[in-house]
Amino acid sequence: MKIIRLRPLVSALILSGCSSAAFAQLGQNLSVDIRSLTMGNAVTADPPGISAIHFNPAALTKIEGLQTDVQGVLAHFDVQREFSAPADYNVFGYSDDPLVCHDGPEILADFCTDFKGEVSGDVEYASLYVPVLKKFVDLGEGMPLAAPTAGIAYNPPGSKTTFATAMYAPLIAGFGAEDGNPGNFMGQQVALERITYLSPSIAYQVNDELSVGASVGMSYQAIAMNTDLRFPNDLIGMLRMIDEVVCTPFKENSDIITDILLLGICNAQEGMNPFGRFGQMDLAVEQSLSPSYNLGVLWEPREDFSFGMVYQSSAKMRLKGKYHIDNAKAPSELIKGLMSSPTGQILAAILGFPNYIPASESGLVAMDFEYPAHFQAGIKYKVMPDLQVNFDVGWTDYAAWDKFKFEFDRQISALKIAKLLSEHVSDSSLALPMGFQSPWSWGIGIEYSATDRLKLRAGYEPRTSAIPDDKRNTMVPINNARLFGLGVGYRFDADTDLDLSIGFLQSRDKIPANTSSLANKEGVNNLLLNPYAGLNVKTASNITILGLSYRTRW
Template sequence: MKNIQLRPLVAAIFLTGCSTPVFAQLGLNLSVDVRSLTMGNAVTADPPGISAIHFNPAALTKLKGLQTDVQGIVANFNIQKEFSAPQGYNVFGYSDDPLICNDAPDNPSSLCTDYKDKANGDVEYASLYVPILKKIVDLGAGWPVVAPTAGISYNPPGSKLTYATAAYAPMVAGFGSEDGNPGNFMGQQVAIERITYLSPSIAYQVNDELSIGASVGMSYQAVALKTDLRFPNEMIGVLRMVDEAVCAPFRGNSNVITDLLLFGMCNTNESMNPFGKFGQMQVSMEQSLSPSFNVGVLWDPSDDFGFGIVYQSAAKMRLKGKYFIDNANAPRELIKGLNSSATGQILAAILGFPGYIPPTESGLIAMDLEYPAHVQGGIKYKILPDLQVNFDLGWTDFKAWEKFKFEFDRQISALKIAKLLSNNVSDQSLALPLGFQSPWNWGIGFEYSATDRLKLRAGYEPRTSSIPDDKRNTLVPINNAQLFGLGLGYRFDEDTDIDLSVGFLRSRDNIPANSSSMANKTGVDNLLLNPYAGLNIKTNTKVTILGLNYRTRW
């Protein structure tokens, strides 16, 4: 087990965009407020301090005078990925995939004779995208992700208005692994960040029972990915069969006739292999200002009962950045071979193939992305004088990710080939149907007042995945998840509070062979997004979160 202390070109592009919704599932509300973690994020009717800016800005009216809030959140990720071959595994008759086969490279058999029990693609360390450097930085094995936050609020004496702002991270996550890791075909390095650096807010106390509030979030959004590429597909298997069975007799004895008949495909120095590495791609996209807003209502008729509801708006973005592609030799040799023959040139022209694939390609990339809207409502109720229960129900519009469209500043060699397989692909763009769902989720939390100074808390939040079963993948290996939280709050004096918390999120997933079109589905029409086609996949994700919050009134 490794602690982190955390596939094709087009797949890499897809993964870059897909990482946002998938990471949203993993990181949503895990790095905003420590008290909320311990209450299962069921705090709409009882928001914690200045973090009410995010959870329900109407509750800012509970803060009197000048207050400051400083928090530190540390997250440790343990992510395990396991790949194995099912009974009868093969790609067009080939099963010597080095990912799950122990056979030596010079073994003449095209069928594996010694399968590994499993191949481990565990994440090895945490990674973060650094805006100034514009690249992903590995934190090293054993180093956790740290998310500090801070806020300030002010309620003038006798005023019904409260003003506040805070800097916090609605979503921060990143993972990485060393070269050669089996999991690298769905992201060797991945980072996603949404950081709200300014959130001017205002709340108004209508009367003793009712408050309303609103906040505007000014956020930075970044998505970055580095991934290896491969295409274990029947079409590539056909090309390997042609090279080994048809071209072999003519190797070194080719002539004009064979070139014409075989389209020049035998004039290559390296053949295509469905299990071979096709190269590597790096993409980073960002937007410096991504505005959104929150609107909330809080009804607090008594100390024993309260109701709150909040609407968090969508944020429409135009992410822009750069891409870099390192093309492997085999696909370059295939196009070179086709163009060495008159019939091959004609075939390539008919199919619209490029005349040449360069060793590297780079340029600018952009995509429209909508951070999904979210609505949540809940109650607080004292079932005993010293015991309060909170319950929330929320809905997030993940269906906004029905399709992603990536746009490039120039023609991409791989897209000129991939457009034969899909109407969603052109020479300079790629539209990917995702089919995400918009699930409802709930959370529950308990707070026990042990003394006038000490409060004990516990919470539970089951998280229903927005990813359909036939779209699951290993980019962030999480489907349905459970979040548990424990914590305490201690009041040193009437002006100073400290909260301590620990949260634990767990998720296990099993993706049987041929069940997901974005991970392991076989078939001629599943060329682009299946780096583990035909393999069984299992994942086990554990996230441990520690938090400390210091609040004081001046």
């Protein structure tokens, strides 16, 4: 079976933070080097050509003379999500959620009489955020993401020093869907990109056994998204009950007495609904220059054995950009109703509510973001003259994502309401606790030399999720994942190599109702980001990567 695929501003920003976290775990090292992909990324002790800039710059000393590498990577994202209502599904007594319920407006019951069962809707196409245009570009249904890379290295004759630079994408991913897709409440279009456009590197051969190296990466970082928003929460359910039950007798017969007693809530032209659409948000933040560095060591005591180690530094950034919100009518009418009553105005003043909610809001936003540090070490061992085994272990500091902080150039009406629910919110800032973990992972690769010219490769890398069980979400559905790779390398002559690779990453996850505070948890204190509160969620991600590499020496 196929699986799918208090306020708009606050939730959209939270979504953007979550998307970066999930994407980073999903896309790490998938678009850097295709030979590494087929070896389960277990190449610290056996880095491939100029891509050693990323995996272990010390191995650049293995390059002789002038060498160039050109690679093309195509990635196809098949992201699916499925939603279903458990037997006891309700939000403050209401269960007529149109996402999972067939009932139309002709059914007057507050509870659903005909549940749909499993609701599916795939992510429909890949998307990219284009820096110069500052907008999304949708690639069309079935079209893959492309990540071309290129590099050049030079080792002067007789020198122990090698110089290099490359352009590559440590992380690039994005998706989108058409209007009406049930998955759009956690991102209709999402893109996360880190593109290293310049990476000056140097490696030095200390002796016949030991090499050291370093590289400095100059990268572009962007996070962009637009999303529909809804808040199926008991507080919103209570407001619906007040509108439909308490206010019904006074809708056409209100007076000053009822306005005072009912705080003016009944004067709203449209009532609140926990299953209604609250608005739509566009957000994009970026940084043109985000520097980081890699340090590597390569030890080769014997021809059949080597040990490698690399440290990839973190990159702390201050991402800046713009946001735009289109607010739905219902929340605006609620504030308008409060302002129509003396007692409503007093309550709003005590709580610090805005005097009104505009139809749209725009402004500048900044986000503190850290691309996490990574450490990896591994060995290469030739079991037989024609059979080589690589094994690596690695650690990524996703615990640096303890929280994401957003700051705005003005006071936001959304935050004036949300600050009542959290100590992490002020009128013009938001700090979102994330609680991510720093997992260890491993990978293994096998390379068989069928002939002097032909090499066959296979790799496997199980990826432990950095996302805690109570933070799983559907933005990019991933928990634990498995990466498989197959490849073939062919040497045309002493100076020219061609590699062809295919990789497949698979992730499956179940998020039972009321288990994740970033997807489907119930409770009054989970208002801000639970668009599927009370629903069961299943996710599946299948990513297929094809790559071609051409390497030549001059």
